[in-house]
Amino acid sequence: xxxxxxxxxxxxxxxxxxxxxxxxxxxxxxxxxxxxxxxxxxxxxxxxxxxxxxxxxxxxxxxxxxxxxxxxxxxxxxxxxxxxxxxxxxxxxxxxxxxxxxxxxxxxxxxxxxxxxxxxxxxxxxxxxxxxxxxxxxxxxxxxxxxxxxxxxxxxxxxxxxxxxxxxxxxxxxxxxxxxxxxxxxxxxxxxxxxxxxxxxxxxxxxxxxxxxxxxxxxxxxxxxxxxxxxxxxxxxxxxxxxxxxxxxxxxxxxxxxxxxxxxxxxxxxxxxxxxxxxxxxxxxxxxxxxxxxxxxxxxxxxxxxxxxxxxxxxxxxxxxxxxxxxxxxxxxxxxxxxxxxxxxxxxxxxxxxxxxxxxxxxxx
Ligand code: SF4
Numbered sequence: 001x002x003x004x005x006x007x008x009x010x011x012x013x014x015x016x017x018x019x020x021x022x023x024x025x026x027x028x029x030x031x032x033x034x035x036x037x038x039x040x041x042x043x044x045x046x047x048x049x050x051x052x053x054x055x056x057x058x059x060x061x062x063x064x065x066x067x068x069x070x071x072x073x074x075x076x077x078x079x080x081x082x083x084x085x086x087x088x089x090x091x092x093x094x095x096x097x098x099x100x101x102x103x104x105x106x107x108x109x110x111x112x113x114x115x116x117x118x119x120x121x122x123x124x125x126x127x128x129x130x131x132x133x134x135x136x137x138x139x140x141x142x143x144x145x146x147x148x149x150x151x152x153x154x155x156x157x158x159x160x161x162x163x164x165x166x167x168x169x170x171x172x173x174x175x176x177x178x179x180x181x182x183x184x185x186x187x188x189x190x191x192x193x194x195x196x197x198x199x200x201x202x203x204x205x206x207x208x209x210x211x212x213x214x215x216x217x218x219x220x221x222x223x224x225x226x227x228x229x230x231x232x233x234x235x236x237x238x239x240x241x242x243x244x245x246x247x248x249x250x251x252x253x254x255x256x257x258x259x260x261x262x263x264x265x266x267x268x269x270x271x272x273x274x275x276x277x278x279x280x281x282x283x284x285x286x287x288x289x290x291x292x293x294x295x296x297x298x299x300x301x302x303x304x305x306x307x308x309x310x311x312x313x314x315x316x317x318x319x320x321x322x323x324x325x326x327x328x329x330x331x332x333x334x335x336x337x338x339x340x341x342x343x344x345x346x347x348x349x350x351x352x353x354x355x356x357x358x359x360x361x362x363x364x365x
Contacts, residue, residue, distance in 0.1 A: 007221030008044075016226035017049045020233055027053040028236050029185050030229060031178070031321055033171060034192035035062030035349030036220050042354040044222045050229065057185070057321035060174055061192050063139040064091050064347035065319060066274040069309055071167045072097035074302040075136050078165065079105045079112050081300070085128060087121045088136040090114045095346045098307040118150035118164070125154070125162045134296045137164040140192070141199045144168055144285060145259035148266035151287065151294050163296035166286060169272055171195050172203045173283035178320065179211045186321065188232040190218040190225065193247035198263075200255030201243050208241045219247040266291050275309075275343060276316030313342035318351050325355040332360045 032038055038058045041047055047056045060066055076097050079086035086102070093102045093114065106112035111131075115121060118135045125133040137147040147164060154162040171192060178184055191204055196217045204215045214235035218228030228246045235244065245251055263285070272284025287295050297303040309316075312330050317323040325331050325344070335341040337353055344350035 004221070007219070007223045009223065012223055013049065013226055016223065016230055020054065020226070020230050021051050023230065023233050023237055024051045024053050025237060027055070028187055028233060029055045029057055030188045030190065030232050030236075031057040031059045031186040032190040032218070032225070032228075033059040033061040033175065034190075034195070034220075035065065035347065035351070035354075036194070037061070037190060037192065037218065037225060038351050039349055039354045040220055040222060040225055042351075042358045046222060046225055046229075049226070054229065054233065056229075058318070058324075058351045059178070059189075059321060060274065060277060060319040061140065061171065061195075062344065062347050062349040062351070063143070063169060064095055065315065065343040065350045066169055066277065067092075067095065067138050067167050067343065068273045068275045069098060069307045070273075071138075071165070072101070073099065073307050074297055075102060075165055076100060076105055077302050078134055078296055078300050079110045080108070081110075083131050084300075085111045085113060085124055085131050085133045086136070087113050087115045087118075087124065087133060089116075089138070091347055092136055092138055094340070095343050096340055118147050119153065121150060121162060122153060122157070122159065125159055129161060132161045132163060132299075135162075135164050137166045137168060140169055140171055140195050141263070142194045142197075144263045144267060145198060145256070148262040151266050151291050152262065154294060155291060160293075163294050163299050164287070165296040166267075167272075168267065168285035169274060170269065170283050170285070172207060173280050174274065174277070175204075175207055176211075177277070177280045177283070179207070179213065181320075183322065186213075188214045188236050189216070190228040190232065191215045191243075193217055193219045193224070193251055196245075196247065196251045196255065198256050198259050200253050200260075201245065201251065202253060204243045208243055212241045214241055215243045217243065217245045217247050217251050219250065274319075276319045310341050315342035315344040315350075315352065318344055325352040326359070328352070332356060
């Protein structure tokens with residue numbers, strides 16, 4: 001298949017493996033930021049192809065995984081209201097809150113619907129003027145433009161029965177938090193190509209300069225990741241910091257200017273709590289005052305909810321690259337995709353789910 005097979009070519013993968021082996025003289029720890037990249041790495045065994053001195057650390061780049069438990073609980077409270085139609089992408093429906101998930105609300109009679117675009121919610125809202133349509137606006141910078149467009153369009157149409165429950169997180173502040181941690185062991189990063197497709201990579205240039213680390217903007221296919229690792233190893237071996245763009249077929253330095261403009265119009269940055277990691281200053285989007293009427297948390301009075309995480313789940317340490325999923329005592333036994341204890345087992349991009357799908361037999365033997 002064009003645009004796919006050429007990035008999964010086994011012979012080219014072997015060449016990259018040899019290049020990486022030849023270039024590696026010391027141990028290096030490299031973090032792939034995005035959960036989609038983690039999925040590819042585990043699925044294709046890319047970490048097993050690398051020399052033992054290269055350690056890949058799985059980063060916090062799965063938006064479902066880092067959505068705080070209290071946000072899930074806020075969603076459950078709003079979705080259970082008879083005057084609400086609650087819309088979400090499908091991946092949020094099985095994420096466990098402290099009292100069930102959105103699917104269980106739906107089973108109990110809540111009107112919970114899967115949509116493929118936040119703009120679809122405006123059509124639903126127009127057809128149901130007596131109820132409020134709430135969209136669960138979760139994600140990194142990648143989903144923010146469409147969510148911004150939906151809010152902007154609702155305001156333009158003077159549509160009052162639409163609102164968003166916003167839980168957007170931003171990658172660069174999380175990377176800065178990882179690099180500032182006293183326990184940090186990451187020496188180089190594979191930056192998430194799709195985030196950079198929207199936002200560009202100028203922010204990573206400042207981070208590279210500030211922390212003296214290399215970043216390689218990297219795609220999601222096996223050869224993208226092998227080339228990303230190779231470029232990162234070259235920069236580390238040569239003592240270079242800065243940003244290289246492996247994903248040039250998609251990413252420009254300035255990103256997508258129109259998308260950034262849409263985000264800027266509707267959202268502003270603010271402090272945000274990441275599940276398993278904690279509060280990170282200026283690491284999320286919230287609605288600007290001009291769009292505050294569309295804030296579902298305020299409209300339905302749910303912003304004060306507080307909850308406690310499962311004591312057994314170590315997904316916070318998994319998300320910070322301190323532990324691998326199979327080091328969790330519940331992995332594959334009490335915690336499976338059918339009975340998840342933590343969000344990293346629910347999301348298809350979560351590290352625990354990826355290890356469960358592709359590595360659990362290896363763990364048992
Ligand atoms: S296996 Fe389950 S309980 Fe353990 S860290 Fe992953 S999500 Fe949490």
